[in-house]
Amino acid sequence: VIDGVIMDNSTNTPTPGDAAFNMNLQGVNESNRALDINPDDIESVSILKGPAAAALYGSSAANGAIVYTTKRGRGGNKAFSATFSTSMAADMVSNLPKLQTKYAQGAGGVYTQASSNSWGPEISTLPGKTAHDVYKDYFKTGYTYNNNVSVSGGNENSSLRLSAGNTNQTGIVPNSSFKRSNIRVTDDTKITDKITAGGTVNYTNSSAVRIQNGSNLAGTMLTLTRTPAEFDLTDYQNADGTQKTYFSIYDNPLYSALKNPYTDQTNRMVGNVYLDYKPLDYLSVNWKIGTDIYNTNTQQVYAISSMGNDNVDGLGQVNISSLAVRNISSNLLVKFNKQLNPDFGLDALVGYNFIYDESNSIFSRGRTLTVPDYYNLNNASELYSSNSQIYQKQNAALADATVNFRRMLYLNLTGRNEWNTAFGKNGKSFFYPKADVSWVFTEAFEMPVWFSFGKIRAAYANTGIAPSPYSDRTYYSVPFFTDGYSTPNSLPYLGQAGLAQSNVLGNPNIKPERVADVEGGLNLSFFVNRVTVDFTYYSETSSDLLIQVPVPASTGYLAHMVNAGTMTNKGIELSLGGTPIKTNDFSWVINLGWSQNKNKVTFLANGLTQFTYEVGFGGLSSVAAIDQPYGVFYGSTWKRNGNGDLLLDASGLPQVSSTSSFVGNPNPKWLMNINNTFNYKAFSFSFLWDIRKGGDMWNGTQQSLYTKGKLAETLDRTSTHDISGIYDVGTPNAGQAHTTKLPGYDGSGADYYTYFMGQNGADISAIQDGGWVRLRSVSISYRFDLTKKEGKHTFKYVELGASGRNLFLKTKYTGVDPETSLTGAGSNIKGFDYFNNPGTKSVFLNLKVGI
Numbered sequence: 001v002i003d004g005v006i007m008d009n010s011t012n013t014p015t016p017g018d019a020a021f022n023m024n025l026q027g028v029n030e031s032n033r034a035l036d037i038n039p040d041d042i043e044s045v046s047i048l049k050g051p052a053a054a055a056l057y058g059s060s061a062a063n064g065a066i067v068y069t070t071k072r073g074r075g076g077n078k079a080f081s082a083t084f085s086t087s088m089a090a091d092m093v094s095n096l097p098k099l100q101t102k103y104a105q106g107a108g109g110v111y112t113q114a115s116s117n118s119w120g121p122e123i124s125t126l127p128g129k130t131a132h133d134v135y136k137d138y139f140k141t142g143y144t145y146n147n148n149v150s151v152s153g154g155n156e157n158s159s160l161r162l163s164a165g166n167t168n169q170t171g172i173v174p175n176s177s178f179k180r181s182n183i184r185v186t187d188d189t190k191i192t193d194k195i196t197a198g199g200t201v202n203y204t205n206s207s208a209v210r211i212q213n214g215s216n217l218a219g220t221m222l223t224l225t226r227t228p229a230e231f232d233l234t235d236y237q238n239a240d241g242t243q244k245t246y247f248s249i250y251d252n253p254l255y256s257a258l259k260n261p262y263t264d265q266t267n268r269m270v271g272n273v274y275l276d277y278k279p280l281d282y283l284s285v286n287w288k289i290g291t292d293i294y295n296t297n298t299q300q301v302y303a304i305s306s307m308g309n310d311n312v313d314g315l316g317q318v319n320i321s322s323l324a325v326r327n328i329s330s331n332l333l334v335k336f337n338k339q340l341n342p343d344f345g346l347d348a349l350v351g352y353n354f355i356y357d358e359s360n361s362i363f364s365r366g367r368t369l370t371v372p373d374y375y376n377l378n379n380a381s382e383l384y385s386s387n388s389q390i391y392q393k394q395n396a397a398l399a400d401a402t403v404n405f406r407r408m409l410y411l412n413l414t415g416r417n418e419w420n421t422a423f424g425k426n427g428k429s430f431f432y433p434k435a436d437v438s439w440v441f442t443e444a445f446e447m448p449v450w451f452s453f454g455k456i457r458a459a460y461a462n463t464g465i466a467p468s469p470y471s472d473r474t475y476y477s478v479p480f481f482t483d484g485y486s487t488p489n490s491l492p493y494l495g496q497a498g499l500a501q502s503n504v505l506g507n508p509n510i511k512p513e514r515v516a517d518v519e520g521g522l523n524l525s526f527f528v529n530r531v532t533v534d535f536t537y538y539s540e541t542s543s544d545l546l547i548q549v550p551v552p553a554s555t556g557y558l559a560h561m562v563n564a565g566t567m568t569n570k571g572i573e574l575s576l577g578g579t580p581i582k583t584n585d586f587s588w589v590i591n592l593g594w595s596q597n598k599n600k601v602t603f604l605a606n607g608l609t610q611f612t613y614e615v616g617f618g619g620l621s622s623v624a625a626i627d628q629p630y631g632v633f634y635g636s637t638w639k640r641n642g643n644g645d646l647l648l649d650a651s652g653l654p655q656v657s658s659t660s661s662f663v664g665n666p667n668p669k670w671l672m673n674i675n676n677t678f679n680y681k682a683f684s685f686s687f688l689w690d691i692r693k694g695g696d697m698w699n700g701t702q703q704s705l706y707t708k709g710k711l712a713e714t715l716d717r718t719s720t721h722d723i724s725g726i727y728d729v730g731t732p733n734a735g736q737a738h739t740t741k742l743p744g745y746d747g748s749g750a751d752y753y754t755y756f757m758g759q760n761g762a763d764i765s766a767i768q769d770g771g772w773v774r775l776r777s778v779s780i781s782y783r784f785d786l787t788k789k790e791g792k793h794t795f796k797y798v799e800l801g802a803s804g805r806n807l808f809l810k811t812k813y814t815g816v817d818p819e820t821s822l823t824g825a826g827s828n829i830k831g832f833d834y835f836n837n838p839g840t841k842s843v844f845l846n847l848k849v850g851i
Helices: 050-057 134-138 220-225 252-259 700-708 754-755
Strands: 042-049 062-069 080-094 144-152 158-170 177-188 195-210 262-279 283-302 318-337 342-367 380-405 409-421 428-440 451-465 513-526 532-543 546-550 558-562 565-582 586-604 612-617 623-627 632-635 646-647 661-664 670-681 682-692 695-697 718-725 737-745 767-769 771-786 799-813 840-850
Touching: 042 050, 050 062, 050 134, 050 409, 050 532, 062 565, 134 252, 144 558, 144 646, 220 252, 220 700, 409 646, 532 661, 546 695, 546 840, 586 840, 632 695, 661 695, 718 754, 737 754
Parallel strands: 646 718
Antiparallel strands: 042 062, 080 144, 080 840, 144 158, 158 177, 177 195, 195 262, 262 283, 283 318, 318 342, 342 380, 380 409, 409 428, 428 451, 451 513, 513 532, 532 565, 546 558, 565 586, 586 670, 612 623, 623 632, 632 661, 670 682, 682 771, 695 767, 718 737, 771 799, 799 840
């Protein structure tokens, strides 16, 4: 929410109508559209936690809202000011899996390009072959340049601020980039003593060249980390423009980065106008209307010879998509604020809120290109196109009132009744209330001088979340047919068009999700705010969860949209602040935040005990299971007896379970951050530690690289590894203890690296602790205050600074930075790492000048 106007921060992935798979598992990871915001225009940020935010901003804020207040002009006779800032950042690749560079491509110790593995001979034994560091040959230092300028001025009746910003970034992967330009104008004018009007217009143009996600055959990390150490990937292209690669179905990662770009460009206009009428000192009427309009055009190309295209045939492909989004929101609020008598005061508002959302997308695809490097649909022999249109309206009446007694006891009541067309054309009505009470007990009692402030608070809120539009009925759509692995066939087919009922059964009786939150808290301050404490306990229940529940295919459908679940979140949030040292010249401020959330799925409808909502590569899946946290990992395990002993087969090998069960929990046990700020005269120094305890990761990258013989751990190939267990029932030596000496690698597929640690074994072998301790940020700056100097100066101040981000990371996780997501910013699936692209660590230099 920016200046009271809702801004679309969704993550939009172009999706064809015949998409048979989760589009987040292939292609590129899209950005959250909040990246269109210029940080230099932000004055302050506040986080509205939980359902209470929905009272003003609707069902989309039922889980909270991030509220930005932007910088505005300042009036007055000497109001003119100008600011210029510039910064440069160097971005370097962070954690990477450690690879071996001793052994060549092949199998069984024999060199062959017919295998994608690196179980070949030592590279030193191959004539003309040398070892390469694929990371050094591929990753580079990325640079980011930011420039911002703002001018502010006005008089006693009006103020104006104009700002412009530009960001130009190159990534750590060749050919990747991001550019953004912003222009913003803000005006506030006092028309009469009682009427004030104003508005804001912000234009943003952003563009990017994005790289392939890790999980596809043209993906960066999949093809890079599997590259045999003797292969020179920098020699990536033949004379005819086709690629040189090390295995028939894998792209050369450098060729893919340069020849298979995903480009996007967004033009966005966000703005609002308002009118504020104040007939009385204690009464005002405010009307604000805002709009958020943007168009995003994308193009994904796959060069001829690239295996990243849908058909994995190297014949070339171009995907072109266009997305147009328009959001309009209007708020009419009548506010009353008055101390009614010496004991009671009232702060109240009533209002009307209107929200309109519209989205139109077109996707076009051309396969089998004729002319190389000509990415036009006219160059394709196989064409496909689909489009979608989504419209939604929300109307709401709302009221909010706070009564205070002697400014020590406060009671707040809020209600919102919303009509939402997501439930159908006429819009179903639903109501959500909020109530909170707080007692400033330091106003009621005479406290010691060192006890500055104390407040106890409690709150209850119950909000509704509307389903996605058109969930209330079953529509006809263009059908497609797939075996679950290959590219689907869809209508029109052989010139025949057609429609069929969707395989998801709509629900005319669908209800909104409900989120009920009860919380209590304590705020304390001591020694004139030198020490502060903020403690919150909350218990939140989400019921009538909207889920597409699988149904038997014999019904004619695959899923049914229903209200099918309940889950709880219970947790603690604790903030401690202190100023241990404070003198005229020096101060030290320390802030500590600690939080713990315990989530549990308590109910699933239709007799379900668990529900799989995403499947990774292999058998691992993210599951909602009763009495487990949402999103736990289910997968294969090693068969064990009641004492935890491995159960061995007749040959002495551990056995993989035939059923899927709990193997890990991606949710952290707790989170903590510690921020220190030191100020000495004009110097400022700060650093922030970020700590996550627990939170499992599925390191599918490591499991695959074990199988491929690429990990550094596979260097010791001749050693044996003891695997102890007990012979299983049904074997000749049932019940007897046995230790199997598994060779590191012997080419049988039943050795330690490819079986026990690799993809031939159990999913649980790839589960790792994803906790961390990281230096999230560190910064130092010096401000030259020129207003204190004698004489006239053009500049008011000059500020120099340097900072760093993610400069230090300690983790048990052996893959990339565990702060990673295979499915991207728009997904709530956590903990999947299957050749995810790495994170970065950065160093910044900053200059800011005030006039």
